[in-house]
Amino acid sequence: MRNISKMSTLEQKFPLLAIENGCIISKDADITVAFEMELPELFTITSDEYEAMHSTWYKSIKVLPNYTIVHKQDWFIMERYESELRKEDISFLGRAYEKHFNERPFLNHSVYLFITKTNKQKMMQQSNFSTLCRGNILPKEITDKEGVNAFLEAVDQFERIMNSSGFFTLKRFDADEIAGTSEKPGLLDRYFSLSESNHASLEDIRLGADEVRIGDKILCLHTLSDTDDLPAHVVTDYRHERLSTDRSDCRLSFAAPVGLLLSCDHIYNQYIFIDDSAENLKKFERQARNMHSLSRYSRANQINKEWLEEYMNTAHSKGLTSIRAHFNVLAWSDDREQLKHIKNDVGSALAMMECKPRHNTIDTATLYWAAMPGNAADFPSEESFYTFIEPALCFFTAETNYKDSLSPFGIKMADRMSGKPLHLDISDLPMKKGITTNRNKFILGPSGSGKSFFTNHMIRQYYEQGTHVLLVDTGNSYQGLCSLIQNNTKGNDGIYFTYTEENPISFNPFYTDDKVFDIEKEESICALILTLWKGEDKYIEKTESNELGTAIHNYIRMIHKDEKLIPCFNTFYEYLRDVYRVELQSRDIKVSKDDFNIDNLLTTLTPYYRGGRYDFLLNSQQNIDLLSKRFIVFEIDAIKDNKDLFPVVTIIIMESFINKMRRLKGIRKMILIEEAWKAIASANMAYYIKYLYKTVRKFFGEAIVVTQEVDDIIQSPIVKESIINNSDCKILLDQRKYMNKFDIIQNILGLTEKERSQILSINQDLDPKRKYKEVWIGLGGTQSAVYATEVSMEENLAYTTEEREKMEVMDKVEQLNGDIETAIRQLAEQKREIIRKEESSQT
Incomplete structure (x- = not known):
């Protein structure tokens, strides 16, 4: 008896039975393994890499058994950036940056992959046998246990091939991630609410012949289910002209126009149905003979016969696998006027792929239901078309948006x-x-x-x-x-x-906060004094280097002993002149002037001593320890x-x-x-x-x-x-x-x-x-x-190297008695107000 009830509960029509060992089991005994998938980043893939990715997909799909469905589901959801303004330790510029980007809209991309094992009868069922049309769904028993084990082994092999390619990362979902928990929604929750965060129980679902709604969201479906709607040729990738030059190529996947380039809420479903290829070709042989016998009555029969023969010739000569495929774009909006624009945008995206946009208003409910995670076996066979694995894979999206680094440190x-x-x-x-x-x-x-x-x-x-x-x-x-x-x-x-001239550069190489002078510090001071004495080009004798190093070492020992001694170049010069020179003269083993001419050293260093031309350079009174x-x-x-000056500053x-x-x-x-x-x-x-x-x-x-x-x-x-x-x-x-x-x-x-x-x-x-x-x-x-x-307006004013903008900031700082943060904040707000007025006058 036909079900005449106008309303049904989700529980009555729900086609899934259980989740066991991470697999989704349907009431028709179909088994689905679900994966989360990561793709390479947009604009980072070359043509050769697209070919390699295509080849990886092909190798992976070839290991799957007959009557398997590969369902790749790309989610593109418009979201808004949540700023980090609640952080306690955020700086003035960091806060300005977060405010600038707060609520910035962006298209979030998630990729799910479902591999379903079903049977021959289920693969060929049409929309009139969908679970949506049945009054009661009686659970069936899995009888082919060996077939199930072989399928799971093939899926493991599929996963290994994909992950080892270096292009893709597959992570298998567990039961909680599929069904959700009380705290976090799962895949099914997400699908029945078309939302990242909502639970399905919060949304009403209307699956009508004229309109499909999920809560307030009205669905719009475009399908690629007929060879007449497809382009004459398909490729793995194409040249993206807007980012290419006559000397360089920027490449995107063939399906990119319905992926990240389509800026609206949408799901892009990609199906490959693996039938028995040999049986398919036998069926086409019979059809070709029938067409040939009827060709005298219609030229169309003759043309169809030629198409079938070409398909079979290609399959036999190149050893290709006959499969079926289907692709659709499911978009939505809660505003009917906006939905019209979305419909046009989706049609334009498909036209960019040289496909004929087909807005499907009849099968929206059935195809939405079949795209449920784990329910690919409920897909109506009349919505698919026959092709080979290689051209079908060209319709798979191959890139995602940029990802955050998984690191606590970064920019x-x-x-x-x-x-x-x-x-x-x-x-x-x-x-x-x-x-x-x-x-x-x-x-x-x-x-x-x-x-x-x-x-x-x-x-x-x-x-x-x-x-x-x-x-x-x-x-x-x-x-x-x-x-x-x-x-x-x-x-x-x-x-x-x-x-x-008013405030010359000044250092004190002899000052440290903790009075720690390690060997590196002593050697750097020695290199500095040698540069002042000999310049950069003259040869330095080992005796000169040793004696000067000894003098510096002894002077540092004096700093530790005499707390009244002020460490600076002036007191070091006085130590050389009054102490070390006398000590040299009193040695038993005399140091000749040819070995170490301390008088020449003192004469050369005089410009840097008190009263000299550069006495400011090494005698800073600020006592800043740069460590x-x-x-x-x-x-x-x-x-x-x-x-x-420059050689000295370089060494410092x-x-x-x-x-x-x-x-x-x-x-x-x-x-x-x-x-x-x-x-x-x-x-x-x-x-x-x-x-x-x-x-x-x-x-x-x-x-x-x-x-x-x-x-x-x-x-x-x-x-x-x-x-x-x-x-x-x-x-x-x-x-x-x-x-x-x-x-x-x-x-x-x-x-x-x-x-x-x-x-x-x-x-x-x-x-x-x-x-x-x-x-x-x-x-x-x-x-x-x-x-x-x-960056934000505040950061722009802090970083700017434009003379006019720098002067503007400095003038404001002077007005506020040196408070540069307040100056930048006020100037930024003034500039934003000017921009707002300009925008309002234009509208």
Whole structure:
């Protein structure tokens, strides 16, 4: 008797019986194994890799037995970024960043894979025998126990092939993840609510012939179920023109238009039905003979016969497996007007794949029901078409959106498509995984490409996570950030060394907070005095080095004994003149002036002693021990050409960092050198950089060089190999200015063709609604992607290197008696208000 009830409960129609040993068992005795699947990231896959992924799918599916259904289900849900404003230790700029991105919409992508074992009869059933149409569903008993074991073994083999490919990660779901718990919804909950978090019991389901609704969500279905709707040719991937150039290719999978490129809530279902291929071909033989016998009555019969023969010839000649396939896009919205736009968007996406968009209004309920996790065997056979495994796999999506790094340490960048913040670890996790062997970085970008913005953004986050940062700058790029740190720490951190006539640069190499002078410290002071005495080019005798080292050692012993002695260059000079010179003369074994000319030494050092031309340089009264300061900037632009000052400053810079490197155990430290060629021009600096790049990784540190031209690095033969070969993390910004000579850059940096294509896609397709620039980050030559550097208005004002904006900030700071944080906050709000008024006037 026909069921005439207008309403049914989910329990009455529910086709699933149980979950046993992680498998979904249907009431018709079908068995389904469910997986969560991870795909490679968008815009990181080459054409060859797409082919390899296609081949992996093919090999995996070939191991599955007949009457198996492979159902891949891609979920694309519009979500909003939840900010981390509730964190207690969040900084002013960190809070501004989180506010800027709060509620930022993005398309979240999840991939599920269901492999179902059914039988021949169930595979061929039509929609009129769907569980939706049956009044009662009587559970059947599994009789073929050996077939079940063989299926599970084949699924294990399938999983191993996929996971060993390096492209995919399959994780099998357990019972709680499928059915859900009282605390957390499972796969079934999610499907019956079309939501990430809601439980199915909270949603009413209306499965009507005219409309399907899940709660308030109205469904819209487009199907690819007929060969007439398919393109003449399919491929694994295609060229994405918007991010490609005449010198590079950006590739996407064939199905990408209905994947991440379709920005609405939708599910993309992909089915492959593995029938008995030999039986299928026999059936086609019979049909071809029938068509031939009827061809005299209709030309269509003759054409169909030729198509069938071509299909069979291809199958036999190439050894292909005959299967059936089906693909559909299930989209939804709670607004009927918006649903019209979604319908058009889905149709356009299918048209981009050269498919004929078919809006299916009749089978929506049946196909929605069949796409339930574990219910693929309930799929109506008339909605599938015959093809081969290889072309069917071209309709599988092959990429996902960017993923967060699974690491507590890292920096926040943004997804280049949606602008969603991403947590990215480019220091620790790559080393842990063996992708890199060091944390060093090489940053290359022409003027105006956003270099300073990126480095400010990165360094600010490193500093806030406890890193000791030392910067060598040549353009006041970090003045704003340093001033903000000074303001927040009440002057206890954020040390900014620069040279002006009114306030010349000043140090005290003999001062330490704890009066600890290890061998490294003594040797660095000795190197400093020798540089002042001999310069950078003259040969230094061993006797001269030994005697000066002894003098420094004895002076340090005096510092420990005499608490009234003020450690500085002036008192050291007086010790040399009044104590050590006398001690030399009183020795039994005389030291000749040829071996150690102390008078010449004192004469040469006179300009740095009290009353001399450079007496300010090594006699700072501030008594700052740089070991304990976490943010230090050396601005050397004004002295880079001064032959007297620059060598001294160079040694003090490197000594400061090496002291941190060796004494701060278990603490992260970083040295960043901007516009390297100006600093590397010094032989001493080049030697130190070479030493740093080779040893800093052993002390939980990283060295970073930032430059506009690769030539700046390779001009120094000492540093050329050290920096590039020992920088496993390479960061490049917009290289369009160097397009004609990018081949040279590619060869010098050892970039692959894949990395070249990614780099040349930078800033090619920027969203005009967002203010950002893109940056390419490559790790160890094996992992790379392009990210967006997008910051809040507050960060923009703190990082800016534009003279007009810097003056605007400084003027506001002066008005507020030096309170730079309040100045930035007020200016940012003023600028946002201007933008709001402009937007409202346009609308």
